[in-house]
Every structure is written in structure tokens, then in C-alpha cells.
Amino acid sequence: MTRNPNMREAILSAAESLFSTRGFNAVSIRDIALEAGANPGSVTYHFKSKDGLLLEIYKRHCGPMNKRRIELLVAARRVRDVQDRLEAVVRAYVQPAFSSSSDLAGGGARFTRLRAVMSAEGNAVVGRIIAEIFDDTTNAFIEAIEQSLPHLPRRTLVWRSQFLLGALYYTLVNPERVTRLSRGEADGADMAEAIEQLVSATVAALQAPDINGQAAAEPAAKAGARKAPAGSRSRTA
Amino acid sequence: MTRNPNMREAILSAAESLFSTRGFNAVSIRDIALEAGANPGSVTYHFKSKDGLLLEIYKRHCGPMNKRRIELLVAARRVRDVQDRLEAVVRAYVQPAFSSSSDLAGGGARFTRLRAVMSAEGNAVVGRIIAEIFDDTTNAFIEAIEQSLPHLPRRTLVWRSQFLLGALYYTLVNPERVTRLSRGEADGADMAEAIEQLVSATVAALQAPDINGQAAAEPAAKAGARKAPAGSRSRTA
DNA sequence: TTTTCTTTTGTACAGATGTACAAATTATCA
DNA sequence: TGATAATTTGTACATCTGTACAAAAGAAAA
Structure with missing residues (x-):
């Protein structure tokens, strides 16, 4: 059989594909090798261990994706209209998660799905990376949103950013x-x-009044001050 | 050692706890037995197999949880004020997912977390259950929401219910x-x-105008007809 | 008590898993 | 070309996995 000149890439891609659909623990190195058309030993040769392989997948994507996000965020911050700016900020966060600008096979969606699965599995290797790499970018977005919605407390924006990521x-x-x-x-x-639905729903959610009974988000949206949620923090009976 | 009169329950509880934090594949029957203070053989005696154990966990929770949801939904549908009704409907969906009314140890939150993890792992055993058991309840909620927001197409409500579940x-x-x-x-x-933040954000998201450039959700919210999302379905550049 | 049923225990086994490593193969460059 | 480095292969090993099953222990009923 003719040798694959980029076996390393093939293994990375196969692993990404399998991890993102079945999870980390359900996929064996032999599964990955089979999918990539490689020998199992070749996997440990290139990536030292299974954890090392996962780590390499993250290293590969995190940089380009967050770079793209910041680029779009900078552009979004320059939008004049308040409403349009908020939407642009949300879009800058969402869009790179679905389609990476880099030419890595599978696009950004596959990697984001992988992140979703790893987060659900409570993967230890990934735990540290998330906090170190992603929190900086997330904070930049929360601050940008804070600028568009200055009347809302940070804690509420954090909750809503949590919901956005979960929905994503x-x-x-x-x-x-x-x-x-x-x-x-x-x-x-x-x-x-998915992107359009997610962006429009998120923008509306972000503009909702605070749960402590605050006025509506922006002057333009005259939803009128609503009462505090009925039976707040108690059962609905 | 004195014999545990409810070893079956102890095993179920231990399995639920471990599955919900580490996932299905990362937990072995021996792990569960250790946590429950049982013998590994005892697990297969009570539940036949590892899959059988997972199935039993679902059987245990699905009934009470969806029963409670429907109870709350029926009550919510009777709320007169449109805004309050929508909020009550969303709350009826969310609340039982966090705290089960049944006295099963761990409350509903642990089981919901387990469902989240299983869904991410693409667990085959669970796959069928979801579609069979949960879709009925979900459809009832979507229809209730449709009643409060009749101007929105079903597809948009489905997307937003997807975001709600993801956030949850x-x-x-x-x-x-x-x-x-x-x-x-x-x-x-x-x-x-979490419940209050999720409910308020979701109600706002549901009331957002449709992505095809429709008017705002309800007469009371005079946000004014907004333009279609800028650069809809294309890159933000 | 003795008998019968239920539950728990301990052991065993076939298969899968991550990883190490020497040998074989292929590429790179003098 | 030949020499050196990089990769691929095949095999081996210790460990863990789900599951089966017989023996032991306990509970319940006679």
C-alpha cells in the first residue's frame, strides 16, 4: 500500500471524528488507527499517548478559533447602532464555533462538538485547557456585552453566556x-x-430584564418594567 | 458486615452518581459496586447487565418527572395573563428537571445531568428511550408555547426549545x-x-421576532418590527 | 428445627485496552 | 550510490472490562 504522506493529519482527523461522536472513553486507539488507515503503534509514535492525542487536537484548533473570534469581536465593537452591535458581538462568538476559517478538515463544528462531549464526560485532560484558554476569550465577550447592556449585573450576563454555550x-x-x-x-x-436562530434567540435573551425586577434592556425596546418573576425562587405549586 | 436491606437502591444510586459525573463508559461495574458497598456480582444479579442498570435508572425517573411536568403544564395553561402563562409554561418544563418531586435520592438534577452526559456520549441504549418517552412531553410543551405565541412558526419554536434544553x-x-x-x-x-435565570432568559428568547423578519412577539412588547438579521445566513465578514 | 427461596460472595474467563519496543520499511540527504 | 534519520509494522504484556456461575450466607416459611 502506498504510504500516506500525512499520516499524522489522518490520525488527528480520525480521532477528532470519533471522539466528537462517541466520546473519549468509548474510542480505542485501535479504532482510531483503523479509521485513519494506520497502525496502532503509529498513533503512540506521533502523539505519545491517547491523552497526548486529545491535547494535540485542542492545540490545533484553539488558537485559530479564538483568534477568529477576537477579530470578529473587534469589528463588532465598532458597529454604531446599539442593537446591531449586540447582535454582531453574539455572532462573533457563535460563528467561529460552527465553521472555522482555517482549512482544517471538518471545520469548526466538529471540534466544537468534541468540546461539548468532553465537557459532558468531565474529561480531566481538557478541564485545565478550558479554564486557561477559553476563559480569556469569554471574558472579552462578556465585557463587550456589558458595554451594550450596562444596566445588567455581570452575574446575569454570565448566566446568559452559560445558556448560550449550552445551546450551542x-x-x-x-x-x-x-x-x-x-x-x-x-x-x-x-x-x-442554527446560527441565525441561535443569534436571534440569544440577543433577545440578553436583552431581557434582570431577574431582580429591572427595567427592559434598551430604551428602544419599550417592553415596560415587568414585575419580578411570579413566585421567584420558590416552587410554582 | 451487616447486610444492607436495600442493596438494590444503593447500587442504583451509586451508578446514577457515577454515570452522571464521569459518563457511562468511564465507569466500571466494579466502580459502582465499590461506591455502593456491594459485590460486583451483586450488580449483575439485580440488573442483569450494565445496560440493564442504565435502563433501570431511566425507568425509575422518567415516569415521575414527566408526570410532574404535565401536572405543572396543565396548571400553567390555566393562567390568564399571556405573559404570565408563557412564563409558567417554561417554568413547568424547567423546574422538574432540577428538583424531582419524588423522594428518590439525589433529586431530579442528578438524573437530568445523567441525561445530558448520555446524550453527549451518544449512548445507544438511551437513544431509543429519549425519542419514545420524552418527545411526547416536549410536544405538549411546544404546543402550549404555540398557543401563547401563535404568530411564530413551529420550526422556530422547536429551535428555541432545543436551546432551552441545551442551556439546561x-x-x-x-x-x-x-x-x-x-x-x-x-x-x-x-x-x-439557575431556574430563575433560565426561565427569564428563555421567555425572552421565545418572544423574539422570527428570523425571517417578523414583528415582535406580543402586543405588550412594543419593540417595533426590526429588520431581518444583518447579513442573514452569510458570514459577518 | 428443616426446607425453600433470595441474596451475596468469590472466582474465573475471554476479550479489549493503553502502551512499550524491536524489527522492518521508507524517506532524506551526503 | 550509501548512510542516516524518520516512520511504520508487528508483537507482547500487564491491566481492566463485562459477564457467568457455583458456592456460601442469609431470610422466610413450613
Whole structure:
């Protein structure tokens, strides 16, 4: 058989594909080797260990993705209209998670799905990376959102950013659910629609009044001050 | 050692705890037995196999949880005020996922976290259950929401229900992130606050105009018809 | 008590797993 | 070309995995 000139890449890609759908523990090095058309020994040769392979996948994607995010964030911050700016900021966060600008096979969606799965599995190797690499970028976004919605406390924005990331992850992990529940009206794997739906829903969620009974988000949206949530922090009975 | 009169329960509880934090594949039957203070053989005696154990966990929780959801939904549908009704419907969906009314140890949050982890791992055993058991309940909620927001297409409501579930899951899977990013201002493990934040954000998201450039959700919210999302379905550049 | 049923224990086994390593193969460059 | 380095292969090993099953222990009923 002719030798694959980029076996390293093939292994990375195969591992990414398998990890992102089955999780870390359910995939063996032999599975990866088979998928990549490589010998199992070749995997440990290139990446030392299974953990090392996972680490390399992160190293490969984190840089380009967060770089792209910051680029888009800088551009978004320059948008004049308050409403448009907020939307642009959210889009700058979401878009690179779905399609990476880099030419890495599989695009950004596969890597984001992998991150979702790893986070659910509580993967130890990944735990540290997340806090070290991603929190900086996330903070930059929260600050940008804070600028558009200065009346909202940071804690509320953090909660809503949490919901955004959860929605993002779950959409990539379980797109069939959208297709199924919409009875074919929508396709959960349609990334373009996913982005638009996610951005518009998130912008609205961010603009909601604070749970402590604060006025609406922006002067333009005259939703009127609403009462505190009925039965706040107690059962609904 | 004195014999545990409810070893079956102890095993179920231990398995639930371990599966919900480490995932299905990373936990061995021996791990579960150790945690439960049981003999490994005892696990297969009670539940036949590892899959059988997982199945039993689902059987245990699905009924009570969805029963409670439907109870709360029925009550929510009777709320007169449109805004309050929508909020009550969302709360009826969210609340039982956090704290089960049944007296099963660990409450509903642990089981919901388990569901989140299983969904991320793409667990085959669970795959069928989800579609069979949960879709009915979810459809009932979507229809209730449709009634409050009749101008929105079903596909959009499905997308937003997807985001709700994702936000819910991720909050239970990764609460530390909220604590970390808010710099101690908020506690991600505070389920009461999680519910309030999630409900208020979701209600706002549901009321957002449709992505195809439709008017705002309800007459009371005079946000004014907004333009279609800038650069819809294309890159933000 | 004795008998019968239920539960727990301990052991065993076939297969899979991560990893190490020497040998074989292929590429690179003098 | 030949020499050196980089990669791939095949095999081996200790450990862990799910599961089966017989023996032991305990509970329940006679």
C-alpha cells in the first residue's frame, strides 16, 4: 500500500471524528488507527499517548478559533447602532464555533462538538485547557456585552453566556432532535439556520430584564418594567 | 458486615452518581459496586447487565418527572395573563428537571445531568428511550408555547426549545463555569437561581421576532418590527 | 428445627485496552 | 550510490472490562 504522506493529519482527523461522536472513553486507539488507515503503534509514535492525542487536537484548533473570534469581536465593537452591535458581538462568538476559517478538515463544528462531549464526560485532560484558554476569550465577550447592556449585573450576563454555550453545544451534539420535533420542517444539521436562530434567540435573551425586577434592556425596546418573576425562587405549586 | 436491606437502591444510586459525573463508559461495574458497598456480582444479579442498570435508572425517573411536568403544564395553561402563562409554561418544563418531586435520592438534577452526559456520549441504549418517552412531553410543551405565541412558526419554536434544553443540560454539567466567570458573584450550583435565570432568559428568547423578519412577539412588547438579521445566513465578514 | 427461596460472595474467563519496543520499511540527504 | 534519520509494522504484556456461575450466607416459611 502506498504510504500516506500525512499520516499524522489522518490520525488527528480520525480521532477528532470519533471522539466528537462517541466520546473519549468509548474510542480505542485501535479504532482510531483503523479509521485513519494506520497502525496502532503509529498513533503512540506521533502523539505519545491517547491523552497526548486529545491535547494535540485542542492545540490545533484553539488558537485559530479564538483568534477568529477576537477579530470578529473587534469589528463588532465598532458597529454604531446599539442593537446591531449586540447582535454582531453574539455572532462573533457563535460563528467561529460552527465553521472555522482555517482549512482544517471538518471545520469548526466538529471540534466544537468534541468540546461539548468532553465537557459532558468531565474529561480531566481538557478541564485545565478550558479554564486557561477559553476563559480569556469569554471574558472579552462578556465585557463587550456589558458595554451594550450596562444596566445588567455581570452575574446575569454570565448566566446568559452559560445558556448560550449550552445551546450551542447541544445543537451540535443532538441536531436530529430538531429535525424530529419539527417533523421535517427544519433540519437540525443546517448550520446556517442554527446560527441565525441561535443569534436571534440569544440577543433577545440578553436583552431581557434582570431577574431582580429591572427595567427592559434598551430604551428602544419599550417592553415596560415587568414585575419580578411570579413566585421567584420558590416552587410554582 | 451487616447486610444492607436495600442493596438494590444503593447500587442504583451509586451508578446514577457515577454515570452522571464521569459518563457511562468511564465507569466500571466494579466502580459502582465499590461506591455502593456491594459485590460486583451483586450488580449483575439485580440488573442483569450494565445496560440493564442504565435502563433501570431511566425507568425509575422518567415516569415521575414527566408526570410532574404535565401536572405543572396543565396548571400553567390555566393562567390568564399571556405573559404570565408563557412564563409558567417554561417554568413547568424547567423546574422538574432540577428538583424531582419524588423522594428518590439525589433529586431530579442528578438524573437530568445523567441525561445530558448520555446524550453527549451518544449512548445507544438511551437513544431509543429519549425519542419514545420524552418527545411526547416536549410536544405538549411546544404546543402550549404555540398557543401563547401563535404568530411564530413551529420550526422556530422547536429551535428555541432545543436551546432551552441545551442551556439546561450545560448548566447542570458545568456549573463551575458560572462561578468562575462571575468571579464569585454567582454560584453555578445554586439551582434556585439557575431556574430563575433560565426561565427569564428563555421567555425572552421565545418572544423574539422570527428570523425571517417578523414583528415582535406580543402586543405588550412594543419593540417595533426590526429588520431581518444583518447579513442573514452569510458570514459577518 | 428443616426446607425453600433470595441474596451475596468469590472466582474465573475471554476479550479489549493503553502502551512499550524491536524489527522492518521508507524517506532524506551526503 | 550509501548512510542516516524518520516512520511504520508487528508483537507482547500487564491491566481492566463485562459477564457467568457455583458456592456460601442469609431470610422466610413450613
